[in-house]
Amino acid sequence: MHQITNSDLLTFMVSKQEPALAVNNPATGELLGYAPILQHQQIEAAVERAHQAQQAWAKLPAKSRSQLLNKWYHLLLDNQDDLARLMTLEQGKPLAEAKGEVLYGASFVEWFAEEGKRTYGESIPAPSGDKRIVTIKQPVGVASAITPWNFPIAMITRKAAPALAAGCSFIVKPAELTPLSAFAVAELAYQAGIPRDVLQVVLGEDAAQVGAIFTSHPLIRKLSFTGSTRVGRILMEQSAHDIKRTSMELGGNAPFIVFDDADIDAAVQGAIASKFRNAGQTCVCANRFYVHSSVYDEFIEKFAAQVEQLNVGNGLEEGVNVGPVISQTARDNILALVERALEQGAEVATKRIEHDGLFVAPVVLKNVCHDMEIVSQEIFGPVAPVIAFDSDEQLIEMANDTIYGLASYFYSQNIARVWNVAEALEYGMVGINEGIISTEVAPFGGVKQSGIGREGAKQGIDEYMNIKYLCFGGL
Numbered sequence: 001m002h003q004i005t006n007s008d009l010l011t012f013m014v015s016k017q018e019p020a021l022a023v024n025n026p027a028t029g030e031l032l033g034y035a036p037i038l039q040h041q042q043i044e045a046a047v048e049r050a051h052q053a054q055q056a057w058a059k060l061p062a063k064s065r066s067q068l069l070n071k072w073y074h075l076l077l078d079n080q081d082d083l084a085r086l087m088t089l090e091q092g093k094p095l096a097e098a099k100g101e102v103l104y105g106a107s108f109v110e111w112f113a114e115e116g117k118r119t120y121g122e123s124i125p126a127p128s129g130d131k132r133i134v135t136i137k138q139p140v141g142v143a144s145a146i147t148p149w150n151f152p153i154a155m156i157t158r159k160a161a162p163a164l165a166a167g168c169s170f171i172v173k174p175a176e177l178t179p180l181s182a183f184a185v186a187e188l189a190y191q192a193g194i195p196r197d198v199l200q201v202v203l204g205e206d207a208a209q210v211g212a213i214f215t216s217h218p219l220i221r222k223l224s225f226t227g228s229t230r231v232g233r234i235l236m237e238q239s240a241h242d243i244k245r246t247s248m249e250l251g252g253n254a255p256f257i258v259f260d261d262a263d264i265d266a267a268v269q270g271a272i273a274s275k276f277r278n279a280g281q282t283c284v285c286a287n288r289f290y291v292h293s294s295v296y297d298e299f300i301e302k303f304a305a306q307v308e309q310l311n312v313g314n315g316l317e318e319g320v321n322v323g324p325v326i327s328q329t330a331r332d333n334i335l336a337l338v339e340r341a342l343e344q345g346a347e348v349a350t351k352r353i354e355h356d357g358l359f360v361a362p363v364v365l366k367n368v369c370h371d372m373e374i375v376s377q378e379i380f381g382p383v384a385p386v387i388a389f390d391s392d393e394q395l396i397e398m399a400n401d402t403i404y405g406l407a408s409y410f411y412s413q414n415i416a417r418v419w420n421v422a423e424a425l426e427y428g429m430v431g432i433n434e435g436i437i438s439t440e441v442a443p444f445g446g447v448k449q450s451g452i453g454r455e456g457a458k459q460g461i462d463e464y465m466n467i468k469y470l471c472f473g474g475l
């Protein structure tokens with residue numbers, strides 16, 4: 001095992017004699033280290049400690065919590081190189097992208113350090129003269145979270161920062177494939193002075209066991225989940241029994257639309273950014289491309305030429321744009337979708353269609369039809385199927401023909417069309433002449449089976465607060 005970081009971020013790592021989870025590098029298969037695993041009773045004890053700690057944490061003035069979050073933010077920045085390297089090692093994304101994610105993840109801590117000071121209530125004109133009505137916002141209590149492997153840091157800070165700023169304590173189960181980044185960001189929070197019981201990272205013997213505790217423990221008042229729609233559905237079903245409050249950031253099937261009046265070169269740039277980030281493994285990655293038939297050939301030619309320039313390899317190496325996919329199962333799913341699309345009549349527009357271990361070469365597919373499986377499934381890999389369309393009406397129908405409603409993108413220079421299409425798309429987020437839309441200042445979230453709730457922005461902290469209405473009578 002070689003040295004992973006230069007700092008003391010990895011003090012939590014355990015030896016394999018203890019109950020531990022092995023973490024491997026997807027680019028090389030090498031063992032990186034072991035993360036601690038807790039037994040059922042230990043997780044319940046962690047929840048009880050989180051409950052105790054929350055009482056004192058909520059009593060701190062918002063400004064004091066804000067100052068601690070700010071220290072955490074600066075420590076994340078100070079350690080960005082080590083965090084990025086650790087992320088690339090366990091997740092595979094190119095180092096430049098990993099650095100981008102550390103900054104993106106840290107931006108939520110900075111943002112909610114500020115927002116925590118502005119959780120205002122209201123004064124409401126009462127219906128009779130002898131009454132006064134006001135509202136206050138209070139933290140929900142212990143908030144729990146389950147997060148995925150594709151953004152090992154940002155999906156945690158995007159939940160932890162608003163929870164802590166609101167006065168909740170927070171307990172997260174990170175993805176088993178990328179727990180080291182989670183423990184490392186928590187370590188920095190402790191260095192910043194955030195109490196250990198207020199922010200806890202736990203891994204259990206298996207994910208379902210922890211999910212069962214988070215959805216049934218009476219002291220846990222909230223579950224925020226990011227992951228697949230399949231698992232989100234299970235967690236919502238489990239949460240139903242105790243009417244546990246949930247936020248869900250689930251799967252997507254983002255359409256990327258290019259109209260005949262689009263700036264084609266800009267659309268190609270946006271398509272590359274939106275499709276191939278994280279090797280296509282994000283829930284907002286463009287999943288299917290719809291291009292007007294009058295510009296179809298031009299778009300395909302320019303897009304394929306750029307895609308052929310992308311370098312696939314170990315994310316630690318200079319100049320690599322696309323790292324490995326996360327697992328063999330992920331790779332097999334991607335390749336099977338491509339295989340079936342080709343059988344159904346799609347054609348490869350790029351020169352390469354190959355893979356080596358977990359490295360999958362980016363592919364553009366042309367002559368794709370809207371009813372192919374590759375269009376309705378979330379690909380989660382570096383494959384871009386491109387469909388031709390003729391009318392706006394047909395296009396909107398195809399774009400909305402999915403159970404998902406997370407991100408969507410379109411390119412057009414026509415102002416009337418821009419408004420009409422933006423309003424007609426049944427999605428929580430629309431990129432207009434823009435392929436990268438995630439930012440801490442805007443509300444991230446989906447409609448339909450892509451989820452419930454919003455993260456980031458001024459709305460993000462409301463997910464961790466209850467509104468209480470106070471009615472003063474007899475005045």
Ligand code: ADP
Nearest residue numbers: 146147148174175176207208211226227228231
């Ligand atoms: P992905 O396809 O991104 O891996 P998943 O929904 O499978 O998405 O995983 C996201 C997170 O959900 C991970 O932390 C994983 O361990 C967790 N998870 C998977 N199955 C369950 C389950 N039955 N209950 C609770 N958490 C689960």
